[in-house]
Amino acid sequence: MANSNSFLCIDLGAGSVKIAAFEPNDAGGLTLKAFAQQPLGLPGAQDAVREGALKKALATLLSDPAFASKKINLCPPGYQVFSKFSKLPPVEAKKIAEIIQLDAQNNIPFPIEEVVWDHQVIGASSDSELEILLVAIKSELVDRVFNTVGALGKSVDLVDTPQTALCNAFRHNYSELGGCSMVLDIGAKSSNVLFFEDGKIFSRSINIGANAITQEFATEQKMRFPEAEQFKLEQGFVALGGAYQDPDNPQQAAVSKIARQVMTRLHIQVNQTIQSYKTQRKGGAP
Template sequence: QQNVPFPINEVVWDYQLMGGSEDELNVVLVAMKSELIESITDCISALNLTLEIVDVAPMALYNAVRYNYGDFDGCTLVMDLGARSTNLIFLEENRFFSRNLPVGTGNAITQQIMKEFELPFEAAEELKLTHASVAFGGAYEDYSDKVLSRVSKTVRNAMTRLHVEVERSMNFYRTQQGGTLPKRILLAGGTSVIQRMDEFFKEKLKVDVYYINPFRNIVIGDKVADEDVLQNAQIMGETVGVALRYVMPCPLEVNMLPAKVIAEKNFERKKPFFIIGGLGLIFVAICWILYFFRMGQLVDERIDIIKPEVQRLAAVEQQLSRVENDKKLLIDDAETLTALIATKTAWAEVINEIHSRMPDGMWLMTFKPQQGMLQDRAYVEAYTGIEVRGMIFNDKATERTIRDFRDSLKSSEFFKEDANETKITLSPLPGPNDYVREFTIEVGLENPIVKPK
């Protein structure tokens, strides 16, 4: 919160550990306003595309350079010259340092050409793309073409301002970050394709300057034309950096997915469980319907048997004793059925009570009754407790989620509050690759359910 200039609930943030010493730990912290990221992710969702990663441009470019130029020693400076800003990325051993500069941009050059030639934006942009180059300084002979000369000088003025900021950043990196001066510079971004850009920075900074090739160690498919690769190589560094995260671990891996997108993805993952749960409820309902239907058939069958028997016994008084015995058997069966229905009703209430107290993201795997003897009822066999085994998604679980669930059960009138009766017997910590956490809770019943005979 101290390093983010916005309320923490209004930003999307992530971090990356970058090593450190015994006394301190280096951390890269990235934060961005949620509304800005959501304005981009909403456009992607509108195209029915699945969003997996929202990366940060300097970090993606860092990963691409690390993969393609792993043989470089010392400090390397990557200059990503874009339309609205310039990103400076310092790579040295396992270090990452980045600065964003609002100078030396393509739009700034276009704006200067608009003022110089009094042109609209479209015409100035076309003039830049057609004639732009960095003018020679010092005693070099000027261009014979006056338009080309004026455009190139405009570009040089913009690049001179950028050169001053680059030198300041290099000195800051060396003095404040403990780094060294760059041995080489890699140019990237759409603005870097302006002619003689590499010569300008080589002259000013006295280091070798190269154009980045993000496909240096990447095999290009046959369906991709070499001309397309050459024309777009300068702006493909970030794209290559993000793509590398799908095939291999990368030095910097942050993901700025907003909470709304994460919630949608979690819901999609839970959909199969919701469907299974719905099918399970339908199956239970069908079982109850079949049960009552069968019970109705049995009742009808028994009535059909009793009617002729009663008529026969009414006419034959000698068989009265046998009728009384049959009646007693029927009463016993009815009592047994009544006890079974009462037991099932009690279990349904217990199960519903447990489900009503389950937090979001939790489900039950097994439900095992525990038997015991009721001393106050002449040692009658009964179910005195339940062993509940379940799971909960890691993103829904905190250190107290399972304990709060246990305490919630203890506060119910259905279960015992005694810690020896209602307790957590198993709650192992999840592994690094687990997405769920398992637990087992023994719950004592406040009113034991008598086992039917």
Template sequence: MADPQSIITLNIGSQTVSMGHFSRSKNGGLILKAYETTGILADPSAEMTRLPQVRLAVSELASKLGLNKDKVDYAISGQSVFTRFVKLPMLEDDDLEQLVAFEAQQHVPFPINEVIWDWQLLESPGSEREVVLVAIKGDALDELNDCVTDSGLKTGDVDTAPMALANAFLYNYGDIGETSLLIDIGARTSNLIYVEGKRVFTRSIAIGGAAITSAISKEYNVPYIEAESQKVSNGMVALDTRHTSSMDELTGALASCIRTSLNRMPAEIARTTNFYRSQHGGSAPTRVFLAGGGSNLPRVGDFFQQKLRLPVEYFNPLKRISVGQEIDVDKVSAQAHQLGELVGVALRSIDSALVSIDLVPEVVQSERDETRRRPFLIGAAAVTLAAFATLYNSNSMKAGDAERKLKIVSERIDGLNDFAEPIEDEVKREAVIQEFSDQFVQAHYGQRYWLEVVDDLKQRFGHTHVWVTDVSPLINYQVGSEKPAEEAVRGDFADLQYGVSGVIEPKLDEPEFLARNRPNRNYVAPEINAVRIKGLWRGFGGASRVNDLVKMLTSESHFFTLEVEDKSGNRPVTRTLTASEYSETESMLKEGDFAATFTVTIPLKKPLPLR
């Protein structure tokens, strides 16, 4: 459990879920103590799996940060909420609140009793006042909030991503006088945030990373997850034909496809800028800042600078935030532009947020009201009990009346018990559905994870004098075991008919399996926990190159470095094996041979169950 002075924030994006752990500094600022991020599948065709994925992601992040029963303030993506900026005449504060309630009923495109909404008075020039209205369907908010509370966390403030980003920008870049545009490129939507002094205007447009991936999937007729992998591994934004002419044909075609997908965004930005100037009296931006996961695409900054004809730089929400000693500085520097929502939500806890929208779910609001009323209820209960005691002592005849009232209450309780059994049946049914849903989500995670492993091998294990001839996943591999690990893929895979799985069937009759899966024990599926890489090397120093590639592969990737217990001394100690100790590599070329062989077995950081 985190320290009571800690600030826990969560950002629930369309493709990325991130969580941060902050603390207050002595000067009243913030210190980032730790943070973790994880991805979820943003495939529009798999929308039904989004909430189970969010639930698993939040639980995984809370576990990594060591959180349990902590209060968390979180932000939800701009695509989930309705936002409207409304101009109002100058009124007294009491009349203003009534007018805002009336305007909310007029502007929110849902029945007002079905939404959770909030508003904030903003800075505005002239004789009019400007407020921002934010609303979300109550059912949608409850589903997201359940994903948070199911992990053991407690709900604090509920903000929106655009407002959190606006607060983070104002806190870190409040000294900029001219109008700035912050472009937050998300998966499903992109947020356009205009900041002019202390004025804020936002709009969400339905263009993001998922649209680019869908365009690649359609252009090359490949599954969405493969298109996403290609975008992340080889994608960049083409600037012009001269730029693509210097690339190979496949890379140039991919870059042109990405540019075509992004071409709609500058037009939407121009349209929003015109609306902001004409309807809200704002000024055109003179600087552009990029944020969000979509801004990781190479040359995307050059693309916007070319299209908007404005200077472009990456948003740094940690400009005025201290970073704890436990954080990898290089890592956080590379990912800083994706942490704006976490910082913006955390600023609310130190009263440094200009816009404070709170879309608190009804169940949480009820708990807050109950907490506020609790001292009065306890006092009232004490007075009531004292009165009953006095009446009882002064007039014992009223005891019979109390028994009659108690009987009435008991009968009412018995009537309510009739509803208990159907509710319990529904809870059990929900648990069964959740179990199947979790299995489906885990299968999606395994599919994506294996593609990431292959990408790791492709990007880190490559050299002009080293060839990989075979990559085999292994089952239940153990370091130093005399028993060889079993390959997960059948030896006759190449000869199998279409539709027949090439993965081996688990051997359920072996003694080891039966010992692990006796009656009254849970089934333990075999796991793919290592990869065996075979290949050839040539040229001077080729053997050492293989070892260097192994070191590169086991540093900050999906593979573990190997450790063994050394019992040669007086006390057993654990030491890390060198690359040459767990790779079988011919150290010299034999006369007349073109190349020499090598075999490397490396464990996976996250084993995959063989199902």
């Protein structure tokens, strides 16, 4: 039987669903009691068929008695979440909420009545501008997940975004680090780059993920996505390039070259993000 204070955290990624069961401990922290994951395959990154794959994965995971808690914290996949850092002009405290509402209407790329949105105040710049993080997700996507989880006898306490969840985890575990730190979170469909410096954060989403390797390999080798994914996980690696000899297995050589090409594209985007952070945000080198 689950502890009455226990809860579940579920990461609804584009490539897999991860679930963890936690209980508060006497030291004031949390104890991880169980962890599991279920792959979604290519349907996990395709909205037209994602819901069916998600229902099947959640039903499988939540059938385990280790995940009997009724309370759930959810995190949707990064590609479904809109996020943007904004600077607001100095205004009276009573007008801040009004300015943030206006900023959300101007920047969120969907009608405001069709999304669930929120903000987090990051801090104030040297010229007294208020720095905020806007996040939004379409209401229909949230409703689908709530309905799916509800049908399995669970209730959702919290919906967080990948960027803020990772930010909270980093700050909790590495709060003593000084200077500028960078975290690169490589997902199935997209990747997140986060910077932490002097109590402030900045993040950028990059539309390159591990599925790109699988999809390009599957197309080149005329394989189905699940077969290509399995081969990538079992035998794939990033080719060294240059004068290094290719593997004897031609499929292994092919997937390693594709992995190198995708990682090179990601490396370029990460470098551009670092330069942008240093020049536009006046940040330090990570």
